[in-house]
Amino acid sequence: MQILLADVKKGVLKVKIEDEEDLWLLNTIVAPGDIVYSLTTREVKPKGTTRSGKGSRRIPMYLGVRVESTEYEPFTNRLRIRGVIVEGPEEFGLKGHHHALSITIGSELTIVKEKGISKYLIEKIMASRRLRENVGVVALDYDEIAFGLVKGYGVKIVFSEATRFPGKRETSRDVKFKEKLMELAEKIVKTSIRENVGVLVIASPGFLKDQLFEIVKDIIKRERIELKTLTAHCSVGGAKGVNEVLKSKAMEDVVKMYDIVEKEKLFSELMRRLSTNEYTVALGLNEVHNAAKLGAIEYLLILDEKLKDMVIEEAKVFEEILESLEKFSGKMKIYSLHHESGLQLKQLGGIAALLRFSLKKLGE
Numbered sequence: 159m160q161i162l163l164a165d166v167k168k169g170v171l172k173v174k175i176e177d178e179e180d181l182w183l184l185n186t187i188v189a190p191g192d193i194v195y196s197l198t199t200r201e202v203k204p205k206g207t208t209r210s211g212k213g214s215r216r217i218p219m220y221l222g223v224r225v226e227s228t229e230y231e232p233f234t235n236r237l238r239i240r241g242v243i244v245e246g247p248e249e250f251g252l253k254g255h256h257h258a259l260s261i262t263i264g265s266e267l268t269i270v271k272e273k274g275i276s277k278y279l280i281e282k283i284m285a286s287r288r289l290r291e292n293v294g295v296v297a298l299d300y301d302e303i304a305f306g307l308v309k310g311y312g313v314k315i316v317f318s319e320a321t322r323f324p325g326k327r328e329t330s331r332d333v334k335f336k337e338k339l340m341e342l343a344e345k346i347v348k349t350s351i352r353e354n355v356g357v358l359v360i361a362s363p364g365f366l367k368d369q370l371f372e373i374v375k376d377i378i379k380r381e382r383i384e385l386k387t388l389t390a391h392c393s394v395g396g397a398k399g400v401n402e403v404l405k406s407k408a409m410e411d412v413v414k415m416y417d418i419v420e421k422e423k424l425f426s427e428l429m430r431r432l433s434t435n436e437y438t439v440a441l442g443l444n445e446v447h448n449a450a451k452l453g454a455i456e457y458l459l460i461l462d463e464k465l466k467d468m469v470i471e472e473a474k475v476f477e478e479i480l481e482s483l484e485k486f487s488g489k490m491k492i493y494s495l496h497h498e499s500g501l502q503l504k505q506l507g508g509i510a511a512l513l514r515f516s517l518k519k520l521g522e
Contacts, residue, residue: 222244235262299362307355346374360388461493
């Protein structure tokens with residue numbers, strides 16, 4: 159997300175959306191009550207037009223909308239911001255009417271928050287952005303193959319299909335088997351180019367991954383493509399295999415610069431501590447707030463929708479938590495409902511913390 163203008167005191171933030179990760183971040187930033195200005199289109203009727211709608215036309219215009227709700231549509235590259243028009247061309251009399259801004263990649267918009275913008279909050283949200291190069295994961299077996307992209311909000315399955323390898327009794331099986339691998343390899347490389355993949359992980363049970371890996375390498379060399387490729391193990395192909403690889407040690411080593419892997423690791427640690435009755439965990443807003451007062455938070459785990467609600471409804475408490483993180487070098491990780499750990503975090507109240515020391519011992 160390119161920041162074109164930022165005035166923390168006045169609460170003005172002008173940005174340009176560069177990719178779908180930015181749409182997810184924007185959905186976290188924009189809240190009800192904010193005013194969002196953007197170029198949009200609106201169907202209008204010239205004066206004297208009858209109610210039948212004849213003569214009406216959709217024209218581009220710049221509108222300011224007081225936000226009532228937002229709706230992020232994952233993997234469709236679109237964020238809808240709904241609200242009431244507060245500023246627009248006077249000749250059409252649009253003030254007070256409802257409108258939905260459709261924000262896509264390339265959109266420029268200005269966000270105005272009447273209570274101002276937390277500089278620390280914006281910095282932390284922006285810090286969760288991914289690198290522009292994506293990591294691709296291919297998981298296949300003799301029944302199914304899937305290609306997934308590692309995203310901040312989860313894994314985007316680009317394609318999933320049956321592999322349809324020839325049976326053992328088919329004539330010319332070896333030839334047909336190699337042809338099928340070549341077909342899959344060509345599709346994988348084309349997808350990697352289209353999705354701007356910089357690192358590709360090919361996984362399977364057994365030796366299937368190695369056979370596909372060699373063909374993919376040959377195509378990369380032939381086409382002179384910059385694509386780092388390696389193999390990993392998974393017990394099953396398809397989307398389940400992609401998710402299995404994502405949680406593996408091999409994947410952690412490959413994409414350690416990608417925040418999603420660290421999020422998985424931190425959430426697993428949270429669940430481990432809970433299962434062993436350790437007291438270095440805080441659950442819910444009250445416990446997290448108390449831990450923050452003592453400077454005990456090492457990692458704050460928060461659901462994106464919970465963060466958004468707190469900015470609106472619990473602003474003072476949340477600012478105190480953020481100030482504690484800044485003072486004691488704590489870190490914040492934002493989770494999404496479009497990822498498994500985000501769904502589990504919601505069941506725990508949407509906010510939790512991994513602590514540096516046991517609070518029980520302090521209270522004893």
